[in-house]
Every structure is written in structure tokens, then in C-alpha cells.
Amino acid sequence: MxxxxxxxxxxxxxxxxxxxxxxxxxxxxxxxxxxxxxxxxxxxxxxxxxxxxxxxxxxxxxxxxxxxxxxxxxxxxxxxxxxxxxKTLTYDDYVDLEAISLKLGLHFHASTPDRIYTANRDIGDYTLYEANLVNLGISYRTPAEMKKIKIVKCMYVDEQELLDHKIADHTPFAHLDNRIAFTKTAPSYYEANPKGxxxxxxxxxxxxxxxxxxxxxxxxxxxxxxxxxxxxxxxxxxxxxxxxxxxxxxxxxxxxxxxxxxxxxxxxxx
Structure with missing residues (x-):
């Protein structure tokens, strides 16, 4: 060894x-x-x-x-x-990922090296938890305001039971599989990174x-x-x-x- x-x-x-x-x-x-x-x-x-x-x-x-x-x-x-x-996500990636969160009713945020961004005024408990855990501030931005922001990853964050139920069927995410990698990283986290x-x-x-x-x-x-x-x-x-x-x-x-x-x-x- x-x-x-x-x-x-x-x-x-x-x-x-x-x-x-x-x-x-x-x-x-x-x-x-x-x-x-x-x-x-x-x-x-x-x-x-x-x-x-x-x-x-x-x-x-x-x-x-x-x-x-x-x-x-x-x-x-x-x-x-x-x-x-x-390696970062594109703006189109972000828009498509955020749209899925709206359809599924899951809290969602985007992460950058220096900030967390959410388009939901009702900020999720797990977004607040993540921000505190990694020592980053949170900003509210509409999707249109995210065009020039460099996004490293996005996260669906919600109660474990709800999250597991919503991601059990991969169909809503499947159309992005050619450019996005989806991974369950914690009981209440489902993350989206650039493919590869x-x-x-x-x-x-x-x-x-x-x-x-x-x-x-x-x-x-x-x-x-x-x-x-x-x-x-x-x-x-x-x-x-x-x-x-x-x-x-x-x-x-x-x-x-x-x-x-x-x-x-x-x-x-x-």
C-alpha cells in the first residue's frame, strides 16, 4: 500500500x-x-x-x-x-432546470462560487440551510435576470419524502440527459451538473x-x-x-x- x-x-x-x-x-x-x-x-x-x-x-x-x-x-x-x-451550466440549462422545478413543485436554486440564487420568493428551508452551511448569501433573481451569472450547479432541495417521490420517475428530467448529470447527493438534495x-x-x-x-x-x-x-x-x-x-x-x-x-x-x- x-x-x-x-x-x-x-x-x-x-x-x-x-x-x-x-x-x-x-x-x-x-x-x-x-x-x-x-x-x-x-x-x-x-x-x-x-x-x-x-x-x-x-x-x-x-x-x-x-x-x-x-x-x-x-x-x-x-x-x-x-x-x-x-465547468459551468449554460443559461439555457438553467432555464430548463428551473422549469422542471415549477412543474414538479420542488424548491430549486442555482449555485455560483460566491452566491446562491433562487427565483422563488418563498425561499425553501433547504436553500437557507445550504447557504448557512457553505457560508454564502442568497439573492432573489427572476430567470431573466440570470443571463449573465456564471452557474456551476443547480439543486432541487426539499423534504426527503417529497423529493424522492418527485424524482422516482426520471421522465421530467430525461430530455436533458444529453447535457446534464443528475445526482442524489444527500437525502434532501438532487443536484444538476454539466454532463461529464x-x-x-x-x-x-x-x-x-x-x-x-x-x-x-x-x-x-x-x-x-x-x-x-x-x-x-x-x-x-x-x-x-x-x-x-x-x-x-x-x-x-x-x-x-x-x-x-x-x-x-x-x-x-x-
């Missing part, structure tokens, strides 16, 4: 426990891995603003040679905010930049948007709390996020 030179770690439900805490054991283990020369890459659906406190704790912040994958693979950048790769965007494709790009191969990579995650990186990595790890689809493709299953699963798998393999 000495081949492992980089560890990609999801945030919610993986790096953080169910209380959104970074435990001392996980933090100390990651710091020890870094001291041993292992590069640690946070791979998350959040924007950079939503992980800055974690980067500070892990001594990764504001560095030209440390990297993060944000927006589920839509952006690859250094922790000093130099963007290396960025994933944590796996972002890690492939980063490995090529750093002259690494997939055999040099360990990837740890719990949700459907972690599938691609777990499949790509030489050592793909599912958390004990991972959804069944992730556990099915992982080579290894570690403890859950409330029992320091990230620390235990790093200690075992590195």
Missing part, C-alpha cells in the same frame, strides 16, 4: 460526523498522513467558502500546492484560490497534473456523487454510513462517520 500518495476525502458524512464535526482523531490522523508525505484533497459538493474552516484546521489553507475539488467536480482549484478547471462533471473526472485531471495514477489514489465517500471517485481510485473506500450503491462498488468499507471511519482506514492502509 506504499503506492498511495494522495487521499481524496468527501466532507459531509465522511470527513465530518453526523453533527458536522471534525473529530480530533480524524484531524490528527490526516495531519500524520500529511507529515508522511501523503497529499490530502478535499472533494466536496460544497464551494470553497464552505470548507475554508476545515482547510485551516487541516493546515491546507492558502497554499499553491494544495488542492480542492468543489461543486462535485465542477471546479478544481488550489487552496489559494487559483482555478485550474471549471464528477469527482472522479476531477481527480483524473488532478492526478494527471501531479503525475500520479489511479493506483496512487485512495478515495473515501458515502453518497452517490462519490461513486465516480471511488470507482476511479486504486483504493475506493465506502463509509459505514454510505448508501448501498457506494458500498457495492467500494473495495473496502470502513467504520461510519460517527466512529472515525476516515481515521481508521487511513491508519490501516498508510
Amino acid at each position: 506504499c503506492k498511495i500518495k494522495m487521499i481524496a476525502i468527501d466532507v459531509d458524512g465522511t470527513l465530518l460526523n453526523s453533527k458536522k464535526e471534525l473529530t480530533k482523531k480524524v484531524k490528527d490522523t490526516i495531519l500524520r498522513a500529511q507529515s508522511a508525505g501523503i497529499k490530502v484533497v478535499i472533494a466536496t459538493g460544497r464551494p470553497l467558502s464552505g470548507i475554508k474552516p476545515l482547510l485551516n484546521e487541516l493546515k491546507l489553507a492558502n497554499q499553491k500546492d494544495q488542492y480542492v475539488i468543489c461543486f462535485g467536480g465542477g471546479v478544481v482549484e488550489t487552496t489559494s484560490e487559483n482555478i485550474l478547471l471549471e 462533471v464528477s469527482k472522479g473526472s476531477a481527480l483524473r485531471f488532478l492526478c494527471q497534473k501531479l503525475n500520479l495514477t489511479s493506483e496512487n489514489l485512495m478515495a473515501i465517500g458515502d453518497e452517490e456523487n462519490d461513486l465516480s471517485m471511488i470507482k476511479y481510485a486504486g483504493v475506493g473506500v465506502a463509509m459505514g454510513n454510505a448508501v448501498p450503491a457506494v458500498k457495492q462498488v467500494a473495495q473496502v468499507i470502513t467504520e461510519d462517520c460517527d466512529h472515525d471511519g476516515v481515521a481508521k482506514i487511513i491508519e490501516k492502509y498508510i
Whole structure:
């Protein structure tokens, strides 16, 4: 296992426990891995603003040679905010996605690196939750006012029971499959990214930049948007709390996020 030179770690439900805490054991283990020369890459659906406190704790912040994958693979950048790769949705994508939300009666918002936008004056509870979680403000904009705004991803956000019911039939989304990737990333989140965007494709790009191969990579995650990186990595790890689809493709299953699963798998393999 000495081949492992980089560890990609999801945030919610993986790096953080169910209380959104970074435990001392996980933090100390990651710091020890870094001291041993292992590069640690946070791979998350959040924007950079939503992980800055974690980067500070892990001594990764504001560095030209440390990297993060944000927006589920839509952006690859250094922790000093130099963007290396960025893929965005078009205005037509946004209009089509927003129209689906109206038809299905789901709350919906668009995410940019510095703001969340909603065309619904009755702002959804989960839009408010997401804004607070990732430290971004919310702006109300009509679809017509969104033409010049760079959108990295869009999100359908609602109560889990309602969301699951509405997305169980993919038919309303199917006409966009040739240009949009839809992924369930949390119980109340259904995300839309440009086709081809994933944590796996972002890690492939980063490995090529750093002259690494997939055999040099360990990837740890719990949700459907972690599938691609777990499949790509030489050592793909599912958390004990991972959804069944992730556990099915992982080579290894570690403890859950409330029992320091990230620390235990790093200690075992590195």
C-alpha cells in the first residue's frame, strides 16, 4: 500500500460526523498522513467558502500546492484560490432546470462560487440551510435576470419524502440527459451538473497534473456523487454510513462517520 500518495476525502458524512464535526482523531490522523508525505484533497459538493474552516484546521489553507475539488467536480482549484478547471451550466440549462422545478413543485436554486440564487420568493428551508452551511448569501433573481451569472450547479432541495417521490420517475428530467448529470447527493438534495462533471473526472485531471495514477489514489465517500471517485481510485473506500450503491462498488468499507471511519482506514492502509 506504499503506492498511495494522495487521499481524496468527501466532507459531509465522511470527513465530518453526523453533527458536522471534525473529530480530533480524524484531524490528527490526516495531519500524520500529511507529515508522511501523503497529499490530502478535499472533494466536496460544497464551494470553497464552505470548507475554508476545515482547510485551516487541516493546515491546507492558502497554499499553491494544495488542492480542492468543489461543486462535485465542477471546479478544481488550489487552496489559494487559483482555478485550474471549471465547468459551468449554460443559461439555457438553467432555464430548463428551473422549469422542471415549477412543474414538479420542488424548491430549486442555482449555485455560483460566491452566491446562491433562487427565483422563488418563498425561499425553501433547504436553500437557507445550504447557504448557512457553505457560508454564502442568497439573492432573489427572476430567470431573466440570470443571463449573465456564471452557474456551476443547480439543486432541487426539499423534504426527503417529497423529493424522492418527485424524482422516482426520471421522465421530467430525461430530455436533458444529453447535457446534464443528475445526482442524489444527500437525502434532501438532487443536484444538476454539466454532463461529464464528477469527482472522479476531477481527480483524473488532478492526478494527471501531479503525475500520479489511479493506483496512487485512495478515495473515501458515502453518497452517490462519490461513486465516480471511488470507482476511479486504486483504493475506493465506502463509509459505514454510505448508501448501498457506494458500498457495492467500494473495495473496502470502513467504520461510519460517527466512529472515525476516515481515521481508521487511513491508519490501516498508510
